[in-house]
Amino acid sequence: MQPCELCGKYPSAKVVDVEGSTMSVCQACTSFGTIIEQPTVVQKKVRTVEPEQSVVGNFSSLIKQSRESKQMTQHEFSQFVAVKESTIHQLETGNLTPSLEQATKLARKLGIRLVETIEHTKVKVASSKEKDLTIGDILELGK
Numbered sequence: 001m002q003p004c005e006l007c008g009k010y011p012s013a014k015v016v017d018v019e020g021s022t023m024s025v026c027q028a029c030t031s032f033g034t035i036i037e038q039p040t041v042v043q044k045k046v047r048t049v050e051p052e053q054s055v056v057g058n059f060s061s062l063i064k065q066s067r068e069s070k071q072m073t074q075h076e077f078s079q080f081v082a083v084k085e086s087t088i089h090q091l092e093t094g095n096l097t098p099s100l101e102q103a104t105k106l107a108r109k110l111g112i113r114l115v116e117t118i119e120h121t122k123v124k125v126a127s128s129k130e131k132d133l134t135i136g137d138i139l140e141l142g143k
């Protein structure tokens with residue numbers, strides 16, 4: 001931090017216009033000139049994609065179709081996929097929604113798709129102090 005251009009005692013805190021010239025002065029000396037606001041433009045758009053996995057809505061009919069295509073009873077099927085028979089029954093009737101882990105395992109075993117990926121796109125906009133720069137300001141700051 002450079003010292004105040006007017007008194008030299010304190011670090012400069014503001015940029016002021018003193019009779020046409022731009023000077024960095026301390027807080028105490030700002031009264032000698034006109035404060036030139038230094039615009040800060042901060043605008044950020046943060047786009048994040050969060051993939052989320054979920055079990056497909058028609059899992060029950062997919063499981064049932066898969067079993068029927070293999071011509072298996074629920075009992076045989078339960079042994080094939082290593083899932084309790086009662087669970088198979090509940091899955092086929094839609095009374096039980098498989099966990100993601102369970103659905104993934106079943107899907108792999110059966111060669112069907114039971115898990116879908118939903119992408120949520122979030123756009124965050126962060127902005128702070130905004131001030132339009134005029135040509136005059138730019139020339140003034142460039143001195």
Ligand SMILES: [Zn+2]
Pocket residue numbers: 004005006007008009010025026027028029
């Ligand atoms: Zn000063």
